[in-house]
Amino acid sequence: MGLAHVIALVGLLCMGLGLCMLLPMAVGLLYREPNWTAFLTGTLASCALGAGLWFSLRDTQAREMNHRQGMAVVALGWLAAAFLGGLPLYLSGDFLTYTDAFFEASSGFTTTGASVLTDVEKASHSVLFWRALTHWLGGMGFIVLSLAILPFVGVGGMQLYKAEVPSPTPDRLQPRIADTAGVLWKVYALLTGLEALLLMLGGMDWFDAVCHAFATLATGGFSNRNASIAAYGSAYIEWVVTVFMILAGMNFSLHFWLLKGRLRAWFKDEEARFYLALCTLASLAIALALFMAQGVGVHDSLRLAAFQVATIITTTGFATADYNQWLPFPVAVLVVLMFVGGSAGSTGGGPKVMRVLLVLKQSYYEFLRLVHPRLVAPMRFNGQGLDRQVVASIWSFLGLYLGCFVVVGLVLTALGSDLVTAFSASIACLGNIGPGLAEVGPAGNYAGLSALAKWILALAMIVGRLEIYTLLILLVPEFWRR
Amino acid sequence: MGLAHVIALVGLLCMGLGLCMLLPMAVGLLYREPNWTAFLTGTLASCALGAGLWFSLRDTQAREMNHRQGMAVVALGWLAAAFLGGLPLYLSGDFLTYTDAFFEASSGFTTTGASVLTDVEKASHSVLFWRALTHWLGGMGFIVLSLAILPFVGVGGMQLYKAEVPSPTPDRLQPRIADTAGVLWKVYALLTGLEALLLMLGGMDWFDAVCHAFATLATGGFSNRNASIAAYGSAYIEWVVTVFMILAGMNFSLHFWLLKGRLRAWFKDEEARFYLALCTLASLAIALALFMAQGVGVHDSLRLAAFQVATIITTTGFATADYNQWLPFPVAVLVVLMFVGGSAGSTGGGPKVMRVLLVLKQSYYEFLRLVHPRLVAPMRFNGQGLDRQVVASIWSFLGLYLGCFVVVGLVLTALGSDLVTAFSASIACLGNIGPGLAEVGPAGNYAGLSALAKWILALAMIVGRLEIYTLLILLVPEFWRR
Numbered sequence: 033m034g035l036a037h038v039i040a041l042v043g044l045l046c047m048g049l050g051l052c053m054l055l056p057m058a059v060g061l062l063y064r065e066p067n068w069t070a071f072l073t074g075t076l077a078s079c080a081l082g083a084g085l086w087f088s089l090r091d092t093q094a095r096e097m098n099h100r101q102g103m104a105v106v107a108l109g110w111l112a113a114a115f116l117g118g119l120p121l122y123l124s125g126d127f128l129t130y131t132d133a134f135f136e137a138s139s140g141f142t143t144t145g146a147s148v149l150t151d152v153e154k155a156s157h158s159v160l161f162w163r164a165l166t167h168w169l170g171g172m173g174f175i176v177l178s179l180a181i182l183p184f185v186g187v188g189g190m191q192l193y194k195a196e197v198p199s200p201t202p203d204r205l206q207p208r209i210a211d212t213a214g215v216l217w218k219v220y221a222l223l224t225g226l227e228a229l230l231l232m233l234g235g236m237d238w239f240d241a242v243c244h245a246f247a248t249l250a251t252g253g254f255s256n257r258n259a260s261i262a263a264y265g266s267a268y269i270e271w272v273v274t275v276f277m278i279l280a281g282m283n284f285s286l287h288f289w290l291l292k293g294r295l296r297a298w299f300k301d302e303e304a305r306f307y308l309a310l311c312t313l314a315s316l317a318i319a320l321a322l323f324m325a326q327g328v329g330v331h332d333s334l335r336l337a338a339f340q341v342a343t344i345i346t347t348t349g350f351a352t353a354d355y356n357q358w359l360p361f362p363v364a365v366l367v368v369l370m371f372v373g374g375s376a377g378s379t380g381g382g383p384k385v386m387r388v389l390l391v392l393k394q395s396y397y398e399f400l401r402l403v404h405p406r407l408v409a410p411m412r413f414n415g416q417g418l419d420r421q422v423v424a425s426i427w428s429f430l431g432l433y434l435g436c437f438v439v440v441g442l443v444l445t446a447l448g449s450d451l452v453t454a455f456s457a458s459i460a461c462l463g464n465i466g467p468g469l470a471e472v473g474p475a476g477n478y479a480g481l482s483a484l485a486k487w488i489l490a491l492a493m494i495v496g497r498l499e500i501y502t503l504l505i506l507l508v509p510e511f512w513r514r
Numbered sequence: 515m516g517l518a519h520v521i522a523l524v525g526l527l528c529m530g531l532g533l534c535m536l537l538p539m540a541v542g543l544l545y546r547e548p549n550w551t552a553f554l555t556g557t558l559a560s561c562a563l564g565a566g567l568w569f570s571l572r573d574t575q576a577r578e579m580n581h582r583q584g585m586a587v588v589a590l591g592w593l594a595a596a597f598l599g600g601l602p603l604y605l606s607g608d609f610l611t612y613t614d615a616f617f618e619a620s621s622g623f624t625t626t627g628a629s630v631l632t633d634v635e636k637a638s639h640s641v642l643f644w645r646a647l648t649h650w651l652g653g654m655g656f657i658v659l660s661l662a663i664l665p666f667v668g669v670g671g672m673q674l675y676k677a678e679v680p681s682p683t684p685d686r687l688q689p690r691i692a693d694t695a696g697v698l699w700k701v702y703a704l705l706t707g708l709e710a711l712l713l714m715l716g717g718m719d720w721f722d723a724v725c726h727a728f729a730t731l732a733t734g735g736f737s738n739r740n741a742s743i744a745a746y747g748s749a750y751i752e753w754v755v756t757v758f759m760i761l762a763g764m765n766f767s768l769h770f771w772l773l774k775g776r777l778r779a780w781f782k783d784e785e786a787r788f789y790l791a792l793c794t795l796a797s798l799a800i801a802l803a804l805f806m807a808q809g810v811g812v813h814d815s816l817r818l819a820a821f822q823v824a825t826i827i828t829t830t831g832f833a834t835a836d837y838n839q840w841l842p843f844p845v846a847v848l849v850v851l852m853f854v855g856g857s858a859g860s861t862g863g864g865p866k867v868m869r870v871l872l873v874l875k876q877s878y879y880e881f882l883r884l885v886h887p888r889l890v891a892p893m894r895f896n897g898q899g900l901d902r903q904v905v906a907s908i909w910s911f912l913g914l915y916l917g918c919f920v921v922v923g924l925v926l927t928a929l930g931s932d933l934v935t936a937f938s939a940s941i942a943c944l945g946n947i948g949p950g951l952a953e954v955g956p957a958g959n960y961a962g963l964s965a966l967a968k969w970i971l972a973l974a975m976i977v978g979r980l981e982i983y984t985l986l987i988l989l990v991p992e993f994w995r996r
Contacts, residue, residue, distance in 0.1 A: 186884065
């Protein structure tokens, strides 16, 4: 099975995407917005392109695809989704250029949440709904990529998750993708529904509740309000969103096992323990700083700190405070969290908690080795001994990740951004976070950047979402010849 | 041989240090400065303390020390040197507090070059000479640490340099330390003398020429002028310093082999090739930016760019331009170079070129492994296959290095520094560079920081200079029990 059939399968994804555009079209009709036709055009274009690719390129003799081909389908699917998903946004009239529309769609499907809209509240309902839906679909896609494909290809230490994923048919990919998807998407949908319900109980209307629930579970971050979650002025809503962001930043298999009755699943998992401890510690440190140095009250300090920590570490990107205005210490804590990211198997971006944890563990083991040179203690993770190859994959991933961060930041400074804007935009897009600092901080947006900078950042989002190697590998001719 | 004898040996180092203080005393007498007595007191105090430690704690039955004990002696020696070296600075009256004097001495011995003096030109000659001499002695110490001790203990990939060091007696440490020191210090002294001579030919007086040559070969960066090298207004001097900084940032064994007639030694070494290529590329990129965007002339652009690249990558810290005032792109290039540092076996600080190179290589190999899963190609460095343990040591080192960078930066923000000052001061001190950005940029200094911040940064310099693990290991009781 070669490139042709892979592209044919991407055609199938395009058709699916086209059908999904019928939902925002329905929203547009419901709210009697004239630009609902943009989504009809999107549906027709996507379905036509998809059908064209499928019927002209599919290989009816194709055997079942392997994991590497699965990876190619997903990677190309993301690119296609960003390009096609931007089409109705552009046609809707809410975006000035196709560059802006492509940026927004990439930001949506990669669950980044960086926006070029300067006034979200003027956008049509269909556009807002589509933005939220791109998040939700992107989150679904990433769960499958990270738990059903990457563990078998061995990208960046995801080998560790081979055995962890709930699936009754572990040896073949296509049933496995279907099973994993079926099981985990139920959890994903359940949590989304639950959050939407809780938000409505807090006084949010159904439309905003659904959109924000989509954006939360996908750790996306698009909001329907300019002031993001702060616009609702409700501590209850902020806490609900905080809790669901933290849930969305955890491995969805753990939620599955929890729902199956294994009540200690969360706490038996080393990554989850480290993640929850980190969220707690960082929130307390920031709350203390806000309380002591900025004179914020106790509950407000905790609420603001927990929300901002959750939104950054899970790479969601909602805001309830303009942390650009905070003192340096709490900002620095948030910046450090940008380089941690969500858990492996969550919808979160960034380098991932698991990788950061294993790096710290490895540095500690190296230290032990220097103290006791003859003691050969293999490093362990969740009770398993760690293969050196896995650790090497993780280090390489992080090396490449930091390399991409540096290159994107350098290019942005060459395009004229100041240092803080450039490097924070780089990590905010590569890590699928959304807001950075300075010009692209939580109170700003990406509208002021040049078109070239927007294309580069949109590409960085996709590179980051595809865990870098997944996209890189497509560029190697040898990958296709095998 | 236990802790007691190790401390006795540190006592010997203290006596040596005390004798070295006679040199700045002589300079003080030569220039008829009344505070020459500060250095006499320093000599007496150091020799008395050293002799006390040596005669009370030495173990006359002690066998030859092993590499681990050698490492302990060096690490404790550095701490002792910083504490004792600060004494005459404090007594000289040129520093307001012992904190300031300790900061300056730490900065000297670690070859950092960060200063708390707001007006260097008012300082006495003896103080200026002592500052330069602490650099030179620190540079000597680091050459021995990194080429005669660390390769045998296996810190951060230095295992790779076991075979590279010129020494006729490879199996026993004490003769080897002496041999390595003898051989490499000759090269070091030769280059220092040559630079001093060339600087004098450019019109610098003997005193400034010697001090700047000391500071260049040690990649230290203390200057006798407030405007650093820019004060001499001589393109010739700037180019001389640039060339010698680049030489000082290379593995001194390579210079040794070159002098022995192996003319291609530099170009056969992968690290040296990468380092020289990086210097060239970064200089051209910055020169282009200065020329295109800031309207600087061709020769001036090249001169400013090459100097600033050399001063940052080699972690020297001299200045001929206030790059704080440059456009973001050239500044960003310099910041990236701060995270590279000098070559292994040079006097330069930072994470080291070799480690960065191997990280990039490993990420590329991991990529190859994903493309050809069955191809097992062991990574090579300078023609040797790389043991996985070596690569793991390097990754762990870098993980710990970045961890220290983050922690020091966070603490500085908690003490009130802004983000750019805090994190640039963190890397500038941990990497033994000297100047950072913003408040601690090339035109500023560290005088404005709080006493606590100064102690933390002085400690960071020592931690960085001792390649982190060397200092950490002393804190483990088990290290001493073996």
